[in-house]
Amino acid sequence: MRLIAVGRLRPGPEAELFNRYNARLRPRLAVSEVAEGRGAPAEARRREGEALLAALPAPALAVALDLGPPAPGSDGLARLLERWLSQPRPPCFLIGGAEGLDAAVLARADHVLSLGPMTWPHLLVRVLLVEQLFRAQSILSGHPYHRASRP
Helix, strand or coil, X not given: CEEEEXXXXXXXXXXXXXXXXXXXXXXXXXXXXXXCCCCCXXXXXXXXXXXXXXXXXXXXXXXXXXXXXXXXXXXXXXXXXXXXXXXXXXEEEEECECCECCHHHHHHCCEEECCCCCCCCHHXXXXXXXXXXXXXXXXXXXXXXXXXCCC
16 A cells, blocks of 8 residues: 655654554555645645656556545445455555645546545644554454444
8 A cells, every 4th residue: 555645744743643553554555755836726736736646656546535525434444445455456545735636636536535524734634544544454354443332
């Protein structure tokens, strides 16, 4: 699995949490970072989109993280992850910058994944994603990390 994200995750609490959960994943997320776009919001989004698509391996199953579709629950994400991992195309998660994802990235995406209707800082989205991927793997393996009786 791979994560391609706009911006650099600097040392700090977000990086520590990301690394803690990523160390638990099997396989770990390989991370590629692309530069934040400069200019007006639409121009920055376009430049970031071009960089994300250039970094996306051709055979990858592109999963764009964006507002929009209903967010799956943890069990739903586990089922999605199981389906994605059973395909010959490796899943690649795409996280945009502060202006969101360009339309070209969303058009290329094989799946759009929402983490809910709230807007999150894109650096925290990395942490939320990796924790939910670990939770999904725990659900699939029957590990007690996830407690289905709790929201």
